[in-house]
Amino acid sequence: MRKLLSQNGLKKGPWTEDEDLKLIQYVHAHGPGNWRTLPKNAGLQRCGKSCRLRWTNYLRPDIKRGRFSFQEEETIIQLHSVLGNKWSAIAARLPGRTDNEIKNYWNTHIRRRLLKNGIDPVTHTPRVDFLELSNILNAAKINLSNFLNLQTLVNPQVLTLAALVASSNKENRELFLNNNINNPMNPNLKQQDPNFTCSPSNFPSTQNVSQTHPMQINDVQLPPTNLVNMNTDASSQDILMRTRLTEDCFNISNYGSQFTSVVSESSSFQPLYTVPTTQTFDDSVFSSPITSPSPFISSSTFINNHSTEDERESYCSNMFKLDIEESFELNDFM
DNA sequence: AAATACAGCAACCGCTGTTAG
DNA sequence: TCTAACAGCGGTTGCTGTATT
Known part of the structure; x- marks a missing residue:
């Protein structure tokens, strides 16, 4: 008491x-x-x-009371991904809202929802325990290495699924990529510039924020967007183009530069921001959504009209929706 | 209808940085 | 330079209303 x-x-x-x-x-x-x-x-x-x-x-007379709008919520998430728990700094960019109010809202609504949907509310990246699908497959005695060596014999859909799994685990991902590099049987190899350099201009950054939102974050210490020399071997490029993992599954663009740096750390991964928005693959039946809701445009596009809790819920949950065609049956290829 | 669990949020606590004497 | 007061901040607590059993 x-x-x-x-x-x-x-x-x-x-x-x-x-x-x-x-x-x-x-x-x-x-x-x-x-x-x-x-x-x-x-x-x-x-x-x-x-x-x-x-x-x-x-x-204070200038305090705005009442429910947070979806726009405000999006802004909070974006700012939090850059600023962390700097509630006062976040509040400074949300007119009429106090740091205490934002902090409470974060802890009681946003944080919980992110957790529920597998997003780490601290790092704004997918939680590790959501990336354990490959471990499940391993537990089921599916040897990914052998599995990948069969790639010329099996339907590309299987390869796509494998890529998807491999992409969720660095170790498996590298294994997967190595298998493709070293496999002369891979008919999908396409020679591309091995010195491909991914410049920051290719990435959505906080610059986008200031372009599409009135708020200024010039004083914010941003995560470094170093020039990343991408080891874009042909096969990884090809496979990644097939999977479009980031946009389809993790909605990576919602996490802007933060996730970009994470992806960069994983060496041979090329951010898919550089991939054309529409991809037609010779034999892939995987759909490639034209756009994913970028955090900096989504609020003014199709997301903005959805403001109920349920709709926000579904918005977040889509971040981990695996875009696998309904007719896809793994057993058909085993 | 009562008991219990849960969610939301106002307010408090303690720490840190700044400023004035 | 030191010190105390002030102001701000982030984390935590606990009250209250609502939902569930």
Whole structure:
């Protein structure tokens, strides 16, 4: 039970209307500040800190109360992915919202939803435990290495699934790519520029934020978008183009530069931002959605009209929707 | 209808950085 | 330079209303 009186006899706990009125009247007359002397001068049995918090978090006239809009929610997520738990910095970019309010909203709504949908709310990347599909396959005694060596004998759909699995696990991914590099039987090998360099201009970055949102984040320390010399061997390029894993499965663009850096760390992965939005593959039946909802445009495109909890829920859950055709039957190829 | 669990949020706590004397 | 007061911040607590059993 929270004690309602502090040691020096000052009141604690919820504010009454009368106290609010006194505080408002005093601040209107003298302006905010001098919080230490304010309670005494205003006739309040509160500490200055309590008065300041009450004013800044609740009584300030410019505070916007009520439900967060979807636009606001998106902004919070984007800013949090860059700023972390810098609630005041986030609040500074959301007019009318307090850091406390945003913090509460994050902890009670957004954080929970991200967790539920397999997004780590700290790193804004898919949670490791959601990337254990390959382990499940391993447990089922499916040897990915052998599996991949059969690629010329099996339907490309299987290869696509394998790529999908491999992509979710760095070790398997590298194994997968090596298999394709070293396999002279691979008919899909296409020679491409081995010195392909992926420049930051190819990546969605916070620059996009400022282009599409009124907020400014110039003072934000951004994750480094180093020039990444991509080891884009032909096979990995080809396979990745087939899988379009990031857009289809993880909706990577929703996590902008953060995820970009993660992808970059995985050496031979080429971000699919450089891949044309429409891909037609000779023998693949996998669909390739033309666009994924970029965080910086989605709010003004098809997402923005959906603002109910359920719809937000489904929006997040789509981040991990595996875009596998309904008719796809793994057993057909085993 | 009562008990319990859960969610939401206002308020508090403690720490840190800044400023003035 | 030191120190105390102030202000701000992020994390946590606990009250309240609502949903579920």
